[in-house]
Amino acid sequence: MYRILIVEDDDKIAHILKDTLTRYEYEVFRAVRFHDIKGEAAELEPDLILLDINLPRYDGFYWCRQIRTFSNVPIIFLSARTGEMDQVMAIENGGDDYLTKPFNLDVVLAKVKGALRRAYGEYAQAQPSRDEWELNGLKLDRMKNTLEFAGKRMELTKNELLLFDCLAHRAGSIAGREELLEALWDDVHFVDDNTLTVNVTRVRRKLEEIGLPGIIETVRGQGYRLQTEWGNTGDA
Structure with a gap:
């Protein structure tokens, strides 16, 4: 049974989400310490977090x-904000997806x-069995979610890992935008194409x-390609 943490200060919305997810046999918890969401998440160790943006004390971007300082748990933002910039900020701050209020519960369930x-x-298990990929000194460690080169190491979020893994498998060749979108999200109809651009920018x-x-x-017009010889640069 997957454990889900709802971080939402609106009682009605939190109740609807908890009731719906519980009926689908998820183990659902609602955050109560809005001054210490980080501590509550660390103690609960959820498998997924639904995170509102407008919260008491600090907003969802902050939390x-x-x-992300200790976990790569999938985080789906919930917000009444519909602006593209808010969606960009959600991903820039470490989120994996974004839902606008009022939301359709079927869409919530599909995204969860x-x-x-x-x-x-099943998709995680379908990843290649080898845990590491290396090319010309650049190393991807799938178990640790890290990229390393010349002694420098960076941690990746789950989406950043999936994105780079797809590019790495096609190193030197074009990975189409549709292919990359499908690697990151099940139903691309719910995904703004700009979300892929933001994730590429982060990587x-x-x-x-x-x-x-x-x-x-x-x-342009096709997708992205990972160079195989460092020093060759493409369009920004």
């Missing part, structure tokens, strides 16, 4: 960053099921921080 499958279920930034700027090339 997502705090949770999809995130759990990618993280722990590029982490590669740059370990000394490999520009190795993910944009192939």
